Amino acid sequence: MVDHDGDEDRIRSVRSFAEMCSEMFIKDFMTKDLVTISENDSIDQILETFDKYHFHTYPVVSEDNVLVGTIDQNIILKILLVHRAPRIEHTHLNAVVFQGDTAKTIMIPHPISISPNETLCDTADMILKHKIDRFCIVEDGKLVGMICKPDIIKEVYKLRGLY
Amino acid sequence: MEILLHILLILLLAKLFGEVLERAGFPSILGELLSGMVLGILLIHQESDILKFLAEMGAIFLLFTAGYKEVHLRDLKESSAKASVVTVVQVIVAFSFGAAIGVYFHLSVLESIFIGVAFSPTSIGVVVRTLIDMDYLSSKPGSMMLTSAIFDDIIGIFLLSIVVTMATYEQFPSGVQVLIILLKMVAFVAIMFSLRKWVFSKLFDQIHRMHVKESIFAFVIVIALFSAYLAEVFGLHAVIGAFIGGVMLSxxxxxxxxxxxxxVTGLAYGIFVPIFFAFIGISLNIATLQTIGLFSVLVVVLALLGKLIGGFLGSRLIGFDNYDSLIFGVGVMPRAGVELVLISIGKEMGIIGDEVFSAIVLMVAVSIFVSPVLLKKAIQFKNRANSNNT
Structure with missing residues (x-):
């Protein structure tokens, strides 16, 4: 015998999850208290930041808090291991990064950003679809927060009543 | 389906030979050229249309990825002022040396100009290892090399567009025709800049929300092909369009x-670009190489000297001392990818003959071998002189 009542409950709960997920906005659970790197910070200052905190990626901002790029652990590792870099890494752009002396010369200058009004569902979709682990959140060009994969997982867990 | 076997063997040998050369401390491009030469002798005696098409795609994707991954408009704007003098001087000298060879050997005006264009670009990647090893990447000449190398590639690509259009007129163009060529180039670049400013960002804002698989990747490729096609519509060459399209997406x-x-890199360097380099190896006329004469020797020597002297003079003009100027001149000697794209277009359009083609491929190979060694010597020369003075 088919348990139709159980199916309906499940469909209802799936629907309600999808609805709730689409009604939750990133601004409600993004990290607002950010550690940022200034675009004019020296390499030593950046290394200090990486030593003091243990985030994977830091947003780079201009004096008026406009998001101009990101610096992640991969860039730092590349710079630290410059003498061991394989030939495939000897591109013009990498050479420019290797010889850079401030944040703006070594950062990735085209950061992916989303609006604080992006929904939880859409953000989760983008993370899965494009294999992106974190987003900078920008409003009117200014950095207002960050969100990373664990934050999304935590919120989805909460919604599903598993947290 | 013999072509399947050919492609399979090209990719296999290009990667194997490339690996051997990499391990020996040289760029894999030499291995890829070699794989083509070997296959050209042993198996692929006739260039099929499919292979030719794939090689053309290789040239398009080589320049598209160069623009897409290696160029940042912001960096170009910031460094344009400081590098312009030294770049223009080294390109003018290198170009003149190339054109002079053509004139000396009574080649046509177009062919002579083309040799000059092929002498103009620099492949800085070849000497980055040496700069890192000698701790010279951040030095004054090191940093100038990086900036200048991008500019002379861009100048080379624009010179190419002029030569390509000249070739279509089949004669030296009149003043009006030169003006039309320049207007077409300006119109093409203006359209691409407008697309970048008003269309590309908005387009990708929507594309990343699409549900179909690989939407962003597909649209990047669409824009690469669109730029290449639009350039052809404007009478420029497809590779020029691909390069500018890449820069606009960067x-x-x-x-x-x-x-x-x-x-994108996987598609380019995993498939098309190795086929392009191998195709150059296949197209090499071994008989011509066997009769390396005064012409080939002069091409190699003057191509290297042109950059050395041009780089030296340009650096002196902007205030470098003799040692740094020498280091800069040696550092901009190597040639690789862009030059090979230029000469393959020249050959395909019938601008240059087998002898010029083979001599320039030889020049590329020699420059890859000797530039790192000479750069090391130049840096050691400066270090020795400094320690003697102190």
């Missing part, structure tokens, strides 16, 4: 997602 965040970049 700061569009969604088009530059790491995941997408690695797929």
């Amino acid at each position: 700061d569009v965040p969604h088009a530059k997602i790491e995941h997408v970049q690695s797929k």
